[in-house]
Amino acid sequence: EVSITKFPADERKIIAKAHDKYKKARAGIINTRHGQIHTPAFMPVGTKGTVKAMLPESVQTTGADIILGNTYHLMLQPGAKRVFKLGGLHKFMNWSKPLLTDSGGFQVMSLSKLRKITEEGVIFNSHIDGSKFMLSPESSTEIQYLLGSTITMAFDECTPYPSTYEQAKSSMELTSRWAKRSRKAFYSRDGYGQFGIIQGSIYNDLRLKSALDLIELDFEGYAIGGLAVGEGQELMFKVLDYAPDLLPINKPRYLMGVGKPADIIGAVQRGIDMFDCVIPTRSGRNGQAFTKYGVVNIRNSKYKEDNTPLEEDCLCPACKNYTKAYLHYLVKVKEILGAMLMTWHNLMYFQKLMLRIREYIAQGKDFDFIS
Ligand SMILES: O=c1[nH]cnc2c(CCNCC3CCCCC3)c3[nH]c(NCc4cccs4)nc3cc12
Numbered sequence: 345e346v347s348i349t350k351f352p353a354d355e356r357k358i359i360a361k362a363h364d365k366y367k368k369a370r371a372g373i374i375n376t377r378h379g380q381i382h383t384p385a386f387m388p389v390g391t392k393g394t395v396k397a398m399l400p401e402s403v404q405t406t407g408a409d410i411i412l413g414n415t416y417h418l419m420l421q422p423g424a425k426r427v428f429k430l431g432g433l434h435k436f437m438n439w440s441k442p443l444l445t446d447s448g449g450f451q452v453m454s455l456s457k458l459r460k461i462t463e464e465g466v467i468f469n470s471h472i473d474g475s476k477f478m479l480s481p482e483s484s485t486e487i488q489y490l491l492g493s494t495i496t497m498a499f500d501e502c503t504p505y506p507s508t509y510e511q512a513k514s515s516m517e518l519t520s521r522w523a524k525r526s527r528k529a530f531y532s533r534d535g536y537g538q539f540g541i542i543q544g545s546i547y548n549d550l551r552l553k554s555a556l557d558l559i560e561l562d563f564e565g566y567a568i569g570g571l572a573v574g575e576g577q578e579l580m581f582k583v584l585d586y587a588p589d590l591l592p593i594n595k596p597r598y599l600m601g602v603g604k605p606a607d608i609i610g611a612v613q614r615g616i617d618m619f620d621c622v623i624p625t626r627s628g629r630n631g632q633a634f635t636k637y638g639v640v641n642i643r644n645s646k647y648k649e650d651n652t653p654l655e656e657d658c659l660c661p662a663c664k665n666y667t668k669a670y671l672h673y674l675v676k677v678k679e680i681l682g683a684m685l686m687t688w689h690n691l692m693y694f695q696k697l698m699l700r701i702r703e704y705i706a707q708g709k710d711f712d713f714i715s
């Protein structure tokens with residue numbers, strides 16, 4: 345007779361866990377006024393109205409559906425009102441696809457000198473000329489409206505890591521009050537959206553309360569903030585093992601500031617749809633190329649006579665038309681073309697990674713090994 349051998353309980357758990365691992369990954373499309381966003385999506389960072397060292401049409405050829413605009417820099421120079429008068433950020437920088445602008449809050453904390461956080465908002469001096477500015481839920485939301493952003497981010501406070509439970513609780517509660525004011529200040533139009541940002545650090549009850557507060561405000565999407573701030577991948581994944589599930593399943597989930605390929609893969613497996621990170625652009629300019637063989641530090645002298653491309657099957661200009669020896673030289677002598685080609689390759693690499701992840705999810709296949 346056929347006897348069905350039952351796996352011992354702990355083995356069953358492991359097998360279930362493995363399948364669980366891919367259950368939360370989802371591939372989808374976000375429809376906006378400026379076009380569609382295929383998710384999981386990687387959003388290249390455009391700081392001062394440009395993805396550094398890239399033409400917008402080149403960013404488009406890498407496959408990016410959406411890029412980030414930087415509220416902090418643009419409000420200081422050239423100023424949100426001027427960008428509005430000139431037709432908005434899309435026209436100003438000749439990018440017609442979706443634009444997500446951050447609230448400016450995170451950048452104020454990391455870039456400006458002399459700043460003061462009050463219930464009202466953040467008062468700070470411009471790092472350019474020291475003049476005084478105030479960013480609040482209302483002013484940040486208005487600035488993002490003037491920029492014409494497709495997706496506006498709520499004004500939050502990124503809770504530092506590590507934080508005590510009390511610190512994380514009061515910070516999260518401030519973010520909830522600011523989210524309410526951001527939502528009230530948002531001028532909602534068809535095809536435009538506003539995302540709330542949940543905080544709560546590594547404390548699951550605070551993460552839950554943050555999610556409940558923000559779900560009440562019925563945002564078009566939700567970001568998970570307060571991660572990738574030094575807690576490390578293990579702790580970040582521990583929070584991601586439950587935090588995405590606290591958010592509405594039918595709305596986009598954006599993990600802010602992440603990340604390296606392995607971080608992105610792990611986060612997609614836990615239900616994240618959108619990512620932003622300066623790594624491909626910033627590290628590209630610093631001579632680091634992401635390849636299927638791992639990260640290549642092109643400045644290393646071992647490449648000075650390497651007549652092969654970064655990746656033989658990559659379709660980017662750096663790989664199609666140039667060698668590692670040439671890239672090594674350009675980066676060493678700080679030629680602008682070096683920054684351009686390295687950035688182009690890295691953005692192509694990240695978009696190819698996202699495309700393969702989307703394909704694997706659509707085919708119900710595991711995508712652990714890609715990275
Ligand atoms: O809770 C958060 N609230 C708001 N923003 C956050 C950001 C900034 C995301 N990129 C914005 C871009 C806007 C346009 C210009 C470029 C940034 C984070 N970045 C990281 N880690 C990466 C980090 C970057 C620097 C220090 S940690 N964790 C983050 C957490 C939060």
Ligand SMILES: [Zn+2]
Pocket residue numbers: 654655658659660661662663664688689692
């Ligand atoms: Zn390439």
